[in-house]
Amino acid sequence: MTATTHTTAAAPLAPVEEAHQVRRRRRLAPGRRLPATRLVGPVVVLVLWIAASAAGLLDPGAIPAPWTVLETGTRLWTDGTLPDDILTSLQRAASGFVIGLTVGILLALVSGLTRTGEALIDGTVNLNRAIPTLGLIPLFILWLGIGETFKIAIIAIVVYIPIYLNTHAALSGIDSRFVELAEVQGLSKLRFIREVVIPGALPGFFVGLRLGVTGSWLGLVVLEQINATSGLGYMMFQAQNYGQTDVILVGLVVYGVFGLISDSAVRIIERRVLSWRRTLSS
Amino acid sequence: MAPHTEQLTRPAVQLRGLTRSFDGRTVLDGIDLDLPAGQLTALLGHSGSGKSTLLRAIAGLDHGVTGWGSPLLERSRELGGGQLTAPERVSVVFQDSRLLPWRRVLDNVLLGAEGKDAGRRGRAALEEVGLKGRERAWPGELSGGEAQRAALARSLVQQPELLLADEPFGALDALTRIRMHGLLRELWERHRPSVLLVTHDVDEAIVLADRVLVLDQGRIGLDLAIDRPHPRSYRDPLLGEYRERLLAALGVTEDHR
Numbered sequence A: 001m002t003a004t005t006h007t008t009a010a011a012p013l014a015p016v017e018e019a020h021q022v023r024r025r026r027r028l029a030p031g032r033r034l035p036a037t038r039l040v041g042p043v044v045v046l047v048l049w050i051a052a053s054a055a056g057l058l059d060p061g062a063i064p065a066p067w068t069v070l071e072t073g074t075r076l077w078t079d080g081t082l083p084d085d086i087l088t089s090l091q092r093a094a095s096g097f098v099i100g101l102t103v104g105i106l107l108a109l110v111s112g113l114t115r116t117g118e119a120l121i122d123g124t125v126n127l128n129r130a131i132p133t134l135g136l137i138p139l140f141i142l143w144l145g146i147g148e149t150f151k152i153a154i155i156a157i158v159v160y161i162p163i164y165l166n167t168h169a170a171l172s173g174i175d176s177r178f179v180e181l182a183e184v185q186g187l188s189k190l191r192f193i194r195e196v197v198i199p200g201a202l203p204g205f206f207v208g209l210r211l212g213v214t215g216s217w218l219g220l221v222v223l224e225q226i227n228a229t230s231g232l233g234y235m236m237f238q239a240q241n242y243g244q245t246d247v248i249l250v251g252l253v254v255y256g257v258f259g260l261i262s263d264s265a266v267r268i269i270e271r272r273v274l275s276w277r278r279t280l281s282s
Numbered sequence B: 001m002a003p004h005t006e007q008l009t010r011p012a013v014q015l016r017g018l019t020r021s022f023d024g025r026t027v028l029d030g031i032d033l034d035l036p037a038g039q040l041t042a043l044l045g046h047s048g049s050g051k052s053t054l055l056r057a058i059a060g061l062d063h064g065v066t067g068w069g070s071p072l073l074e075r076s077r078e079l080g081g082g083q084l085t086a087p088e089r090v091s092v093v094f095q096d097s098r099l100l101p102w103r104r105v106l107d108n109v110l111l112g113a114e115g116k117d118a119g120r121r122g123r124a125a126l127e128e129v130g131l132k133g134r135e136r137a138w139p140g141e142l143s144g145g146e147a148q149r150a151a152l153a154r155s156l157v158q159q160p161e162l163l164l165a166d167e168p169f170g171a172l173d174a175l176t177r178i179r180m181h182g183l184l185r186e187l188w189e190r191h192r193p194s195v196l197l198v199t200h201d202v203d204e205a206i207v208l209a210d211r212v213l214v215l216d217q218g219r220i221g222l223d224l225a226i227d228r229p230h231p232r233s234y235r236d237p238l239l240g241e242y243r244e245r246l247l248a249a250l251g252v253t254e255d256h257r
């Protein structure tokens, strides 16, 4: 008996220490975001472009050098054609967007807050969604002529659909627990809508808004390149006929800048309005 | 317990013959219930016995129960084939705090509050539940216990004559729950609403309530007055006898434990 107790008392000391080493968990989330990381990719592309052009690796007829594009851009800007085209395009996109936004919100409110509205509107919009909007172009040209009205109408349709769909889904998907709460607190119908339903639907609305903004640029590009006599797309279309790649690139850069600015604007507004959400994700 | 006798003559809630069934299955079978004004009553029962159903019917939240009018605006109305008399100002505390995530804590507390002095009342209520200084916090920044205290403050602002609470501490950890018991009792003593507290925790019922009801087979199976002074200790041996009776009524016998 004495022999066994001796051995068991001495032996286990060494391995215990090893077993007690704390194992650190592998971190699964990507970690903290670095500042301005979203610019890294574009900057790398730009640097590669400059380097390849300087080294003479690119055919200037297919992809002109960045400085050529810059020169052409400055020339078009100073002779007044570029500002004119930009203004025309912006007006189209903005009018279509504002109309689409208004219609989308109004329809979503009526359809999301009343049963009659839902019966009348929701099915109709979904039918409209089933038809690709750009496929409506020939019909709209016959109805409205080939002027500005038809372009604005098409852009408005491209914009209103995602805004309607997302806002309507958010309005009608309100958490039933919050409905119960509003009943308990004795809220009037109006205050219920204003203080519970609409704030609760804002995140969904913003999803639709961002899709709508993207849609308005997409609609604009398509419309201007096939049936226009002015605007950025027309400028690019003309350049294609004369093989002016640099002018086409100027147009693309302007489109890109517009897209970035509008998307950032929506993001900033969204972050302001939905500031309460940051507390959930942190 | 002398001051109670005067209040006992004036029932805050009088319910006669409430019946509620879902798809032919009767959950509440002709419930009769009197809640004296200013009394704290606990309602026990198995899971699925219909506690929440009863509370929601009294709160006017059950739109499927026949005879539903508007949420307790009338003092007396038809309900579920029976008759309900209840006070005008009724408030409900849910198991989840149900704070609107897009409103700051003070604005949540003021949801539905009317009048010029609402802001002042809201701040006072937050101070009472120990959340002074958190007025501008977002609900997402509160702990579970803090959120539930904010929910209590939201009910306080309504100055309810009847407070209905459906397992208000069910989602909290044991320590926080004991703190909340103290707070609820304190608030009740200061404002004296009639309280119907739904719980499945026998000890919670015994420590807090003046009276414990057991819901069984769609009826009030046991109506037990707990005649011990407050504050009560969880370890008071005299409460053991009440615990035994309640557990027996719930069908939990020695060999189950």
Ligand SMILES: Nc1ncnc2c1ncn2[C@@H]1O[C@H](COP(=O)(O)OP(=O)(O)OP(=O)(O)O)[C@@H](O)[C@H]1O
Pocket: B022, B027, B045, B046, B047, B048, B049, B050, B051, B052, B053, B054, B200
């Ligand atoms: N809306 C409903 N539709 C159908 N059945 C329901 C509905 N609400 C409740 N029930 C049924 O009624 C019975 C009682 O439900 P209730 O929620 O009142 O139980 P409870 O006593 O609160 O239980 P718990 O302690 O688990 O919360 C359950 O069998 C439930 O399935």
Ligand SMILES: [Mg+2]
Pocket: B051, B052, B053, B166
């Ligand atoms: Mg329940």
